[in-house]
Amino acid sequence: MRRAFLARVADMIRxxxxxTYFTVDIGMxxxxxxLRDFPDRCTNVGIYEDGMFSIAAGMARRGxxxxxxxxxxxxxxxxxxxxxxxxxxxxxxINVVGTGAAVDYPxxxxxxxxxxxxxxxxxxxxxxxxxxxxxxxxxQLFDQSYRDGHPTFFRVSDHPNVNYDVDVExxxxxxxxxxxxxxxIAVSVMLDEVxxxxxxxxxxxxxxxxxxxxxxxxxAENCPSGKLLVVEPEYEGTLLYDIHKALSGRPLxxxxxxxxxxxxxxxxxxxxxxxxxxxxxEAIRTKLDKLLNEE
Amino acid sequence: MKQILKDLRKDSLLLSHKxxxxxxxxxxxxxxxxxxLYDKIMNWSAxxxxxxxxxxxxxxxxxxxxxxxxxxxxxxxxxFDEVAEHIGQFDSRYCIQTDLSKFPEGGVENNAGSLGHGMxxxxxxANANKIKNSPSRVFVLCGDGExxxxxxxxxCIFASAKKLDDLCLIIDDNNSVGAMVDMGDMQKKLDAFGFxxxxxNGHDTDEAEETFRTIMDNHNGRxxxxxxxxxRGYGSKTMTEHDIWFHKAPNAEELELLCKEVDEF
Numbered sequence: 122m123r124r125a126f127l128a129r130v131a132d133m134i135r136x137x138x139x140x141t142y143f144t145v146d147i148g149m150x151x152x153x154x155x156l157r158d159f160p161d162r163c164t165n166v167g168i169y170e171d172g173m174f175s176i177a178a179g180m181a182r183r184g185x186x187x188x189x190x191x192x193x194x195x196x197x198x199x200x201x202x203x204x205x206x207x208x209x210x211x212x213x214x215i216n217v218v219g220t221g222a223a224v225d226y227p228x229x230x231x232x233x234x235x236x237x238x239x240x241x242x243x244x245x246x247x248x249x250x251x252x253x254x255x256x257x258x259x260x261q262l263f264d265q266s267y268r269d270g271h272p273t274f275f276r277v278s279d280h281p282n283v284n285y286d287v288d289v290e291x292x293x294x295x296x297x298x299x300x301x302x303x304x305x306i307a308v309s310v311m312l313d314e315v316x317x318x319x320x321x322x323x324x325x326x327x328x329x330x331x332x333x334x335x336x337x338x339x340x341a342e343n344c345p346s347g348k349l350l351v352v353e354p355e356y357e358g359t360l361l362y363d364i365h366k367a368l369s370g371r372p373l374x375x376x377x378x379x380x381x382x383x384x385x386x387x388x389x390x391x392x393x394x395x396x397x398x399x400x401x402x403e404a405i406r407t408k409l410d411k412l413l414n415e416e
Numbered sequence: 417m418k419q420i421l422k423d424l425r426k427d428s429l430l431l432s433h434k435x436x437x438x439x440x441x442x443x444x445x446x447x448x449x450x451x452x453l454y455d456k457i458m459n460w461s462a463x464x465x466x467x468x469x470x471x472x473x474x475x476x477x478x479x480x481x482x483x484x485x486x487x488x489x490x491x492x493x494x495x496f497d498e499v500a501e502h503i504g505q506f507d508s509r510y511c512i513q514t515d516l517s518k519f520p521e522g523g524v525e526n527n528a529g530s531l532g533h534g535m536x537x538x539x540x541x542a543n544a545n546k547i548k549n550s551p552s553r554v555f556v557l558c559g560d561g562e563x564x565x566x567x568x569x570x571x572c573i574f575a576s577a578k579k580l581d582d583l584c585l586i587i588d589d590n591n592s593v594g595a596m597v598d599m600g601d602m603q604k605k606l607d608a609f610g611f612x613x614x615x616x617n618g619h620d621t622d623e624a625e626e627t628f629r630t631i632m633d634n635h636n637g638r639x640x641x642x643x644x645x646x647x648r649g650y651g652s653k654t655m656t657e658h659d660i661w662f663h664k665a666p667n668a669e670e671l672e673l674l675c676k677e678v679d680e681f
């Protein structure tokens with residue numbers, strides 16, 4: 122996904138003179154030619170996030186289309202007031218592409234983990250949050266939204282779906298399959314795990330890659346049972362507000378497979394973390410069976 | 417004091433009285449520089465407030481917004497009566513700090529309120545101007561206290577690295593940091609950060625005009641900084657002597673007294 126993004130950046134800078142790009146000192150090698158050839162519009166700004174967002178907002182004020190690439194917690198948490206004041210409040214659009222989704226730097230500790238990213242951005246009106254499940258989907262979603270005038274945050278994952286790589290549309294959920302007994306919401310890179318369990322069950326599977334704006338309509342039209350399993354690679358509860366909004370007035374029974382809201386003090390590998398926190402096909406099966414067996 | 421500078425101060429007082437809010441000490445310390453920029457320096461007029469090549473005035477020290485509205489009124493962008501009738505009211509566009517989204521016809525260039533934002537925002541505009549080959553210049557008004565924020569210094573590094581010599585940082589140095597931390601020699605600091613720096617009496621509009629003209633004419637790749645030495649509440653004896661006017665709006669009686677002081681200043 123990162124490689125696809127950087128190739129898109131190189132193409133964008135070469136061919137679209139109103140675009141600009143700042144990297145916070147990562148991913149330079151892949152775009153070394155454009156860094157050299159377009160120093161005014163393509164810059165390694167160093168370890169510099171908060172003021173950089175204000176600078177990018179100033180450039181957007183003059184009609185340019187800035188894109189910033191960095192590490193998710195520093196792009197979203199260090200810069201929170203810049204996002205609120207300089208982007209959302211002033212209605213200025215930039216693109217923010219973050220690596221290190223949730224626990225993609227598994228050995229680095231809590232400083233580098235960011236399971237709260239979507240929740241934080243969803244709290245600031247006007248911001249958009251996109252979590253593609255594959256490189257192809259990243260390009261589709263980026264191309265559909267990068268000039269839309271909003272602050273748009275892209276979560277780039279190093280662990281994409283492999284078996285289910287459907288075409289996606291910004292702001293729209295995909296109906297992967299339909300069934301009657303429950304609705305499973307699969308978010309971003311969790312689709313493969315969800316389908317290991319759900320491919321032969323009588324359930325609806327909805328696939329979300331745009332988390333803000335959330336597609337309430339597709340959920341409202343595809344939850345006949347009122348039973349929901351939410352499988353999301355963020356802190357648990359990130360989508361609950363939108364689920365209740367979409368299904369307002371209906372009795373609901375909701376289970377979740379997501380990261381628990383605690384500080385992670387463990388290291389190891391990505392797979393160990395997903396296993397430890399129960400973001401696995403086995404945990405999905407257990408919670409879905411519980412949901413399906415209830416009256 | 418020139419009559420126009422007295423009139424602007426009295427407009428600020430009346431607006432503050434109308435909305436029962438405002439940071440008048442801070443407004444009075446920077447008003448002379450703001451007026452000089454709009455009246456003598458900037459390529460700006462009410463008729464070309466949205467011209468892509470106009471000069472930009474960014475108010476980073478948003479607490480002095482009541483210095484900006486009177487200047488824009490005198491420059492014909494809105495009427496005093498309109499602002500006075502609506503300022504601070506529920507559905508008004510005249511906020512105590514500026515809101516860009518409510519001024520599609522121009523005049524307000526940024527949203528203020530949180531300190532440490534306007535300066536990097538101005539640097540972004542100046543950088544975009546350079547990329548777009550626009551002759552537009554950017555003047556950003558900051559408080560001396562604002563330089564406690566790290567984003568100010570970060571954006572100084574960026575402005576210097578990008579050689580943004582059409583950017584002018586103005587520090588309203590009304591000694592607010594005297595009550596905080598010792599910032600040391602700001603002239604030396606900004607020089608070390610790659611800026612051309614001038615220090616002026618911020619209440620001498622002739623000196624300010626001459627300094628802005630000279631410094632902005634020097635296209636040497638170095639961003640510009642003008643440190644305006646000012647006095648909090650300048651123009652009113654009461655306000656210079658009593659820091660309660662840092663954040664206080666006058667009642668009817670105080671309004672009359674303060675206007676009289678301005679007239680006699």
